[in-house]
Amino acid sequence: MPYKYLEEIAMADAAFEAWGATAEEMFVAAAEALMNVMVADLETIHQTAKLPIRLQSEDMEMLLYEFLQELIFYKDARQLLLRVHHLQVETQKGIARLEGELYGETLNPQKHDLVVDVKAVTFHRYRVEQTEKGWEATVVADV
Amino acid sequence: MTTFKAFNRISETIWEIPSSYKKGMRVPARIYATENLLQAMDDGVVEQVTNVATLPGIVHHALCMPDGHWGYGFPIGGVAAMDTRTGVISPGGIGFDVNCGMRLMLTSLTFEEVQPRLRELVDQLFKRVPAGVGGSGFVKLTHSTFRDVVEQGARWCVKNGMGWEEDLERTEEGGCIAGADASKVSQKAVERGFGQIGTLGSGNHYLEIQVVHPENIFDEKRAEAFGITLPRQVVVMFHCGSRGFGHQVASDYLASFLKVMEKKYGIAILDRELACTPFLSPEGQDYFKAMKCAINMSFANRQVIAHRIREVFSEVFKKDPADLGMHQVYDVSHNTAKLEKHQVKGELRELLVHRKGATRALGPGASELPEVYKDTGQPVILGGSMETGSYILSGVKEGDQTFFSTAHGSGRSMSRQQAKKKFRGKKLLADMEQRGIYIRAASLSGVAEEAGGAYKNIDDVVEATEKAHISRKVARMTPIGNVKG
Incomplete structure (x- = not known):
């Protein structure tokens, strides 16, 4: 589990750190951490729907922000709980791009142990960084 | 809190942090709290309320209410009034859940009449008022009708048979804030929200059946004016916002x-x-118009829920909701920014008042109040944790010191992660049922995060608002049934 929840940052909300050897791994970890705030057991999310995803932004920091916001959007707008099937992240000529596929299923309180809605990703202590070991991010989600 | 000794104590419950505390502070900051509450507050409150004091155009003081705790940008409990010409508008001063607020409804039933039907009532409410993650409601709208709803708020609901005309006058802004413009709202926002009217959401959102015990009435005159007249009268309170x-x-x-x-x-x-952006800039004005749509969405959301509550009580007790005395006491927001007129140093000025986790609390005589509350001051609804109880307060004349704002609830004292480790949802439900509180919850893990022990003592918060003369106690409500998001 390449993420951990942080207790000291957000009293009323959910904060986590996510990491990976590559930007892609870190993006997947952050997506899992975000979904895990809402769903207690991610293994209960089965693959009944697939969804392509393509985003671009000015930098990696904003790209991750928009990526996580997409997951929140689909949860409300399409009632979909989503995980990453595969994705590719790259920065070229000052533009950060993400392309890939998400999978998941319609949320079902009988099947999924739903904990709490994430309302938004915040910029509180928000950070995306390339380190010697790879990539890491700190995210505080408003619940 | 470690730093409070450096504060100037203005009165028993007002602590001032001078503008010399931090570079860039334009005005001093003031925290409203008893010494005990202040000591228990996290350091984030000081950090954030003094950051707020640096915002352009801020007038008088940056304020924090007694239930304050860490938020984003502003602390929860933060109040800041901005000059409309030189000041800014900031989403961080309003919160993500725009117009998150409280509504309180009466019944003419007593505890003895409701108790035998309590399970049935709560079970029905749980079915009819969807709660929990991503919940969608029973009001089916097209995108285009939804855009009408967000411009018209609770008025749209009443026009469409979901509510009484009198509900509107007992709702802040008459249930529809003027100037909402749906063209300033993204398609994404519409897609997230159009299926969610009439839903509670999750986290600390709930719908509660409560009893007012005679020993918990502190101001008989006002309690009576608010419609609390029977011994062990049952009321219904709920807390939710503008959803996705x-x-x-x-x-x-x-x-x-x-x-x-x-x-x-x-x-x-x-x-x-x-x-933030300057309030009068094109971006600031666009946000103000879009944010007003969210204010209206929330009023509409609570209006539909109020309608469902009346339907359920009516079905269970086989009586018309009017015969069950199901009048609305009031609906008030605790996450907004609104244009209001306030006296500042003897001058009447129009200000943009941000309230984030703070409730408007108008004193007696305020022109915005409906006739029925002109003498009493505005009803202020304070939600406590699901285990402990809630309050109805009233606004007071001396409230001008906080731009007529007061606390909004009890405020957390323990993080969600800590609460999940300390409490178990199933055991909590069983314990509460033993104590006479029947709960239906969308999520057991969610229940653990909302345990009463994870919150500050609401009695202390209320006491602080009364001592500081920003609101006064009217009655305390005790929960007996709860639908938990």
């Missing part, structure tokens, strides 16, 4: 403000969650 729609409006504009704030307007801020 409001969250998306806030996120959209927060991200867009970050792009222009410094580059275009030269505003430097200490925290990205304080992103």
Whole structure:
């Protein structure tokens, strides 16, 4: 589990750190951490729907922000709980791009142990960084 | 809190942090709290309320109410009034859940009459008022009708048979804030919210059946004016907001403000969650109009829920809701920014008052109040944790010191992660049932996070608001049934 929840940052909300050897791994970890705030057991999310995803932004920091916001959007707008099937992240000529596929299923309180809605990703202590070991991010989600 | 000794104690419950505390503070900051509450507050409150004091155009003081705790940008419990010409508007001063608020409804039933039907009532309410993650409601709307709803608020609901005309006059802004413009709202916000009217949401959102015991009435005259007249009278209180729609409006504009704030307007801020633009700038005005749509969505959401509550009580007791005395006491927001007129140093000025986790509390005689509350002051609804109890207060004349604002609830004292480790949902439900509180919850893990032990003592918060003369106690409500998001 390449993420951990942080207790000291957000009293009323959910904060986590996510990491990976590559930007892609870190993006997947952050997506899992975000979904895990809402769903207690991610293994209960089965693959009944697939969804392509393509985003671009000015930098990696904003790209991750928009990526996580997409997951929140689909949860409300399409009632979909989503995980990453595969994705590719790259920065070229000052533009950060993400392309890939998400999978998941319609949320079902009988099947999924739903904990709490994430309302938004915040910029509180928000950070995306390339380190010697790879990539890491700190995210505080408003619940 | 470690730093409070450096504060100037203005009175027993007012602590001032001078503008010399931090570079860039334009006004002093004031925290309203008893010494005990202040000591228990996290350091984030001081950090954030003093950051707020640096925002352009802030008037008088940056304020924090007694239930204050860490938020984003502003602390929860934060109040800031901005000059409309020189000041800014900031989504961080309103919160992601725009117009998150409380509504309180009466019944003419007593505890003895409700108790035998309690399980049935709560079970029915749980079915008819969807709660929990991503919940969608029973009001089916097209995108285009939804855009009408967000411009018309609770009025749209009443026009469409979901509510009584009198509900509107007993709702802040008459249930529809003027100037909402749906063209300023993104398609994403519409898609997130159009299926969610009439839903509670999750987290600390709930719907509660409560009893007012005679020993918990502190101001008989006002309690009577608010409709609390029977011994052990049953009332219904609920807490929710603008759902995914409001969250998306806030996120959209927060991200867009970050792009222009410094580059275009030269505003430097200490925290990205304080992103803002001049109130009168095109971006500021667009956000103000979009945010008003979220205010209206929330009024509509609570109006539909009120209608469902009347339907359920009516079905269970086989009586018309009017015969069950199901009048609304009041509906009041605790996450908004609104244009209001206030006296500042003897001068009447129009100000943009941000309240984030703070409730408007108008004193007696205020022109915005309906006739029925002109003498009493505005009803203020304070939600406590699901285990402990809630309050109805009233606004007071001396409330001008906080732009007529007071606390909004009890405020957390323990993080969600800590609460989940300490409490178990199943055991909590069983314990509460033993104590006479029947709960239906969308999520057991969610229940653990909302345990009463994870919150501050609401009695202390209320006591502080009374001592500080920003609101007064009217009655305390005890929960007996709860639908938990």
